[in-house]
Amino acid sequence: MRTRIPFSAPTPPTSRSRRGTARAAVAAVSAAALLAGCAGAGGGSEDDRSINVLMVNNPPMKTLQKLTAEHFTEKTGITVNFTVLPENQVRDKISQDFASQAGQYDVATLSNYETPIYAERDWLYALDPYVQKDEKYDQDDILTSMQLSLTGEDGKIYAEPFYGESSFLMYRKDVFAKHGLEMPEKPTWDQVADLAADVDEAEAGMKGICLRGLPGWGQVIAPLTTVVNTFGGTWFDENWEAQLDSPEFTEATKFYVDLVREHGQAGPAQAGFAECLNSMTQGKTAMWYDATAGAGELERDDSPVKGKVGYAPAPVKETENSGWLYTWALGMQKASDNPDDAWEFISWATGKEYEQLVGEEVGWTSVPAGKRTSTYDDPRYQKEAGAFGDDVFQAIESADPRDPGVKKRPYSGIQFVGIPEFTSLGTDVSQEISAAIAGRQSVEQALADSQKLAEKVGEEYRNR
Numbered sequence: 001m002r003t004r005i006p007f008s009a010p011t012p013p014t015s016r017s018r019r020g021t022a023r024a025a026v027a028a029v030s031a032a033a034l035l036a037g038c039a040g041a042g043g044g045s046e047d048d049r050s051i052n053v054l055m056v057n058n059p060p061m062k063t064l065q066k067l068t069a070e071h072f073t074e075k076t077g078i079t080v081n082f083t084v085l086p087e088n089q090v091r092d093k094i095s096q097d098f099a100s101q102a103g104q105y106d107v108a109t110l111s112n113y114e115t116p117i118y119a120e121r122d123w124l125y126a127l128d129p130y131v132q133k134d135e136k137y138d139q140d141d142i143l144t145s146m147q148l149s150l151t152g153e154d155g156k157i158y159a160e161p162f163y164g165e166s167s168f169l170m171y172r173k174d175v176f177a178k179h180g181l182e183m184p185e186k187p188t189w190d191q192v193a194d195l196a197a198d199v200d201e202a203e204a205g206m207k208g209i210c211l212r213g214l215p216g217w218g219q220v221i222a223p224l225t226t227v228v229n230t231f232g233g234t235w236f237d238e239n240w241e242a243q244l245d246s247p248e249f250t251e252a253t254k255f256y257v258d259l260v261r262e263h264g265q266a267g268p269a270q271a272g273f274a275e276c277l278n279s280m281t282q283g284k285t286a287m288w289y290d291a292t293a294g295a296g297e298l299e300r301d302d303s304p305v306k307g308k309v310g311y312a313p314a315p316v317k318e319t320e321n322s323g324w325l326y327t328w329a330l331g332m333q334k335a336s337d338n339p340d341d342a343w344e345f346i347s348w349a350t351g352k353e354y355e356q357l358v359g360e361e362v363g364w365t366s367v368p369a370g371k372r373t374s375t376y377d378d379p380r381y382q383k384e385a386g387a388f389g390d391d392v393f394q395a396i397e398s399a400d401p402r403d404p405g406v407k408k409r410p411y412s413g414i415q416f417v418g419i420p421e422f423t424s425l426g427t428d429v430s431q432e433i434s435a436a437i438a439g440r441q442s443v444e445q446a447l448a449d450s451q452k453l454a455e456k457v458g459e460e461y462r463n464r
Contacts, residue, residue, distance in 0.1 A: 050079040051106040051338050051345060054094055056328060057084045058273070059297055060163055060368040061109065063358060064349055071357055072348050078341045087272070088216045095423070098123040103335035106342040110331040111218075112149035113416050115159045118331065119152035125332040126156035130343040137347050141372045145396060146327055159331035160350040163293060164370030166314070166323035166395035167226060167415075170280065170294060171195075171287040173310035175203055189227065189255065189315040192287065196263040199286040208263035210285040211256065213437040214272035217426025220433055222324060222415040223289060226314060228252040229405035230322035235417050235454060238408040240461040242454035244429070245447050248406075254443045257436050269438035281305055289315065291326065292370065292395055295388035299365040311391040313398075318406055324415035325399035327371065359384075370396055410461070421457045428453050 055061050061084065068080050083105070085093060094108045098118060110118065118124050131139050139147070139157075146161045169192065171183055176195075179202045184191055196208025212220045228234070233248035243249055260268045265279045273290060277297055280288045281304060288294065298309050314323035330346045332339060348354055355375055358367045364384035369375045369392065376382070376393050404414040412418040416426065432446035 049077055049338075049341055050081060051336075051341050052081045052083070052104060053345070054083045054085075054090060054097070054105040054108040056087050056090045056109045058087075058293070058328070060293065060366070061328070063362055063366060064162070064354075064368075067354075067357060067361065068349075072345065076341075076344055076348075078344060080345060087218055091218065091423070098333055101333070101335040103333060103337060105333060106336040106338050107330055107332055107346060109162065109328050110159050111329065112146075112325070112327050113413065113418065113422070115150050115329060115331060116152055116418070117420050119154075119156070119158040123334055124158045125334055125336070125339060126152070126154075126158055127160065127332065127343065127346075128156050130347070131157060134343075134347055136353075137351055138374075141352070141374050143371055143373060143396065145325060145399065146371050149325060149327060149401070150329055159329035160346055161327040161329045161371040162350055163368035164325075164327040164396055165292045166325055166370075166392070166399045167223065167290060168292050168295075168314050168323060168391060168395050169287060169289050169312040170298065171310050171312065172283075172305070172308055174308045175199060175206065175286050176310070179203065183310060183312050185312070187312050187315045189230070189317050192289075192315045193255070193259050193263070196259065196287060200263045203286065206283065207265050207279075207285045209259065209287040209289065210265045210271065210276035210279045211260040211268065211289060212272050212276065213260055213264075213268035213434055214270060214275070215427065215430040215434040216272070217416065217422060217430055219272045219430065220437070221426045221430045222326075224253065224256050224433060225415045226322050226324050226404075227256050229414065230315070230317045230319040231255070232318045232406040234405055234407045234409045236409060236411065236458050236461075238410055240410055240458040242451055242458045243407075244454050245451040250443065250447055253433065253436075253447060257433070257443050260437060261439070269434045280309075292323075292388070292392040295392060296365045296367070296369070296385070299385070299387055301363055301365075307387070309387070311388045313391075313395065319404070321398045321400070322404075323395045323399050325396065325401050326415065419457075419461070421460070425453055425457050 065082050073079055097104050131137060146164045150157060150159045152158050176183060181195055181198055199206060200208040212223050214220055228249055231248050231252035233246060233252050234243050237243055265271055265285050276288050276290055277294055279285045295311060299306050316322045330350060332342045336342050352374055355367050359380055364381045367375060367381060376389060382389060399414060401412050401414050416422055429450040432450050435441050436443045436446040
């Protein structure tokens with residue numbers, strides 16, 4: 001059995017203390033509304049029960065969509081109407097629907113970035129009353145880091161993780177062996193760059209590495225910011241002074257852009273997670289730095305590279321660790337008229353029963369892991385996911401969103417800045433970085449323009 005860190009509600013960060021009094025009122029209203037839901041409010045008629053779910057289109061979510069009708073609807077009588085969109089589009093649609101509290105969607109996929117922000121704005125149900133009544137759910141089984149990332153400053157849980165991830169380096173160990181290359185136990189980014197150059201030169205038709213270049217704060221900005229952290233940079237210093245044109249941020253960005261331009265995949269400025277997954281699966285790249293969720297796809301029974309991939313920690317430079325912390329979770333819109341049915345779906349999709357279902361129906365390497373201790377203790381999962389299971393667990397456990405870099409910062413988050421403005425800021429900056437990757441401008445110009453954008457946000461926070 002793995003040792004668990006006891007879960008306790010987080011202490012509100014001092015940089016967000018301005019939210020305190022408003023949150024107390026929000027929590028009271030949220031609790032009252034939710035208790036009404038538990039008592040039977042909403043849920044539709046018994047003869048026509050349905051909920052609407054807005055969901056990102058990644059592989060684990062697509063599996064959920066395929067399994068729902070047979071294994072959830074037939075059992076509960078609740079029809080689930082899915083709307084499935086690419087990541088950038090789904091974020092925009094969720095934000096619009098939840099901000100207006102239109103109630104078009106009962107449940108949506110939220111990350112640990114949106115959840116605390118949406119909770120503060122009273123857009124989400126606090127799920128604690130449901131969790132407390134649902135003895136089968138076993139909230140204590142969920143990894144502490146995942147629970148903390150989805151908990152509001154009032155100590156209440158506002159979403160449940162569907163899967164959790166960090167980031168690490170995936171590499172073709174057969175190709176490395178063929179050319180006498182060795183992956184260090186704990187690689188640095190300089191070593192990774194050298195290995196990418198070696199493979200690029202030695203293996204015909206294969207590039208050294210795949211890195212995201214697609215615009216989007218959840219696309220290119222995610223891996224790039226982990227590189228910035230370990231190079232000693234940060235988006236804002238402890239006084240909310242923007243740092244995007246600092247020497248550390250510049251060095252990290254130039255390194256990232258040069259690496260993917262010189263030894264990366266074709267069309268890097270259009271490549272996100274899905275494109276890099278395809279590139280790695282099709283044998284077009286030898287390494288891939290990205291989400292740990294990629295390992296399950298690479299090790300699927302029908303994957304051409306199953307058994308050929310090795311896994312190493314996220315590369316570092318000046319820090320001990322550099323992997324991110326992320327979860328796609330399921331949250332319930334406050335305006336939902338169907339809270340009981342929405343919880344029934346959330347609890348099924350994020351529960352132990354569903355993980356076992358995926359393992360038995362699809363394969364244990366496809367289980368949406370990274371959230372429950374019991375998954376890593378399951379002998380069936382250990383047997384099938386042995387190539388990467390422990391590496392994923394260690395990556396998630398070592399990620400620290402409170403102190404991910406060298407410099408002090410006034411915000412939480414590893415691969416993102418945990419403030420509402422980052423959706424816009426990160427997206428705008430990503431377009432500048434992607435343009436540099438495409439060769440349309442220099443890194444210096446991209447960061448100079450980005451610095452101006454960040455200065456406006458920093459000034460707003462300094463004046464509060």
